[in-house]
Amino acid sequence: MTENPLDDPFYYLNNFMQVLDWLEHRYGDVLSVEEQGFVQDFRRQPRESRALLVRMVMRKGVHFRAGKLSYLEIGDIARAAEPLLAAGWIDEHSPLPIEELFDVLLKAEILQCFGTVIEQPKGKKSDWLPSLSEQLCDAQSFSQWCPQLDDRLFTLTIMGLCDRLRLMFFGNLYQDWSEFVLADLGIFTYEKVEFCAESRGLRCREDVDACVFLHQCQQRFEAGEAVADIVEQINALELSNPWLQRRRGKLLFQIGQHCERLADFSTALTIYRDCAYPGARVRLIRVLERCGEYQLAMDLATHAEQTPESAAEHQHLLRVLPRLRRKLGGPAMKRPAPRDMQRLDLQLPRVDPALSVEYYVQAHLAQDSAPVHYVENSLINSLFGLLCWPAIFAPLPGAFFHPFQRGPVDLLNEDFHARRAGLFEACLAELDDGRYVQTLRERYVAKWGVQSPFVFWGALSQELLDQALDCLPPEHLKHWFNRLLMDIKANRAGMPDLIQFWPQDKTYRMIEVKGPGDRLQDNQLRWLEFCHEHQMPIAVCYVQWSEQSA
């Protein structure tokens, strides 16, 4: 039995220090002077003080009542806080606006401090805020706000710095410090991939700063700040890293959509014109159309149809072009005949409105000899993920750079497949000679529970796997997997809701369920069409609720 890191009550501090060591050894040239100074000074502090700082960094927000900080392993909070105050990492007199003050005061304390100004003392806490923030809009320190309260308020001043450290370690800002403990508890297990000390997410200081800046712009945008300033600043960024260029494109695209919602078409046009993010061109055409610029829209749409950026764009253009031709005075075009897909119409009683329509169809179609599974994207993606596990987790340079990655960092890049073409070919070749069956069974056991961008462990029971291997022909698997590899982002979704197996006949069929008011989405239509082309059994099931005689 190896020693459990969680036996140490300072386990979280050990994890944090592990990150500091990691960054110092691998990111020495990326760390700023301030960050290097912090890393060195941090280690000199008393253990209780370091622990207290990490506890605060891991908690929500930056303001903490001393009375709310209570940790057995740290003991005396005031004593532990002393060196942190001296180092300037926390501050006791930071002015804070009343909105933030409200978050650290109890309802009773608010009444105690502001009772005289509150009109409805029995109302909700949140209802008091608007009127109070108008009267008291200046920021003050906690002791100025509430001199009658016998407590101190510590405010973290280094949250920004800690976020940058987190960004460098994880290569993103959505993973947090709890990753370590969740992994130690076995809640998440990650594939172990070898990588060298030179393998890093963010490779230079400029990229770190740009990433932080983009993130701040995103937050300012979400907070409702004027878009013109934000857009200008984003566009002024010099970005050499393609990954960051994509991030910028995504943010600009979101801002563009926001402008569309506000009917600010001129700003939307300006944004979309310089935006290479997938889908921006279609939005540009749409905004031109909404502005009445039919000829410009037509020119761009025609050009786009020559060189579509994706199947999704092409599909969209097939709807847009006839509409624009009409608006330009062209002849009314007959709509292309809808494909003759197999169609199922059902009238079912909705006994319990809480249950989904897919569940009712599943129950209605299922037979003892023909079970139905509600799988959506999970089945095909999981089978793909299992068969191609070695290619997906191949230790390519730069693909893996910390121990908590669900998948390679370049998974959604244009060249993801090309960089691993031989590996994927080898995996898919198992479909040609039957080896895949044993491989999938073995890998299902060997990798059970290990995080993967494709494998949905919760949805893939042994039973489902057995039936799928029994009934799905390898040629069909190969078509699906190749389609996935052509455009992972676009094709990993849109698969039918249900799949039914006939193990005795070794056949299957897929069923997309549509309740009243629902209709096929673009990505579902593309999967439908693809399966139809390859003579795969697929049907769309339209459900009407039959009258409930009460």
Next chain:
DNA sequence: CAATTGGTAG
């Protein structure tokens, strides 16, 4: 006073 919500910790 019971139910709900949101934050924390391992």
Next chain:
DNA sequence: TTCACACCTTCGG
């Protein structure tokens, strides 16, 4: 760090 659905409005045959 999503995906699919529900529900709404607008448009055009």
Next chain:
DNA sequence: GAAGGTGTGTCTCTACCAATTGGA
């Protein structure tokens, strides 16, 4: 009815605790 558009619930790790809410 087709199509565009917007909003929502779900993914989330979960047991536990304190604070709040809202109905007796």
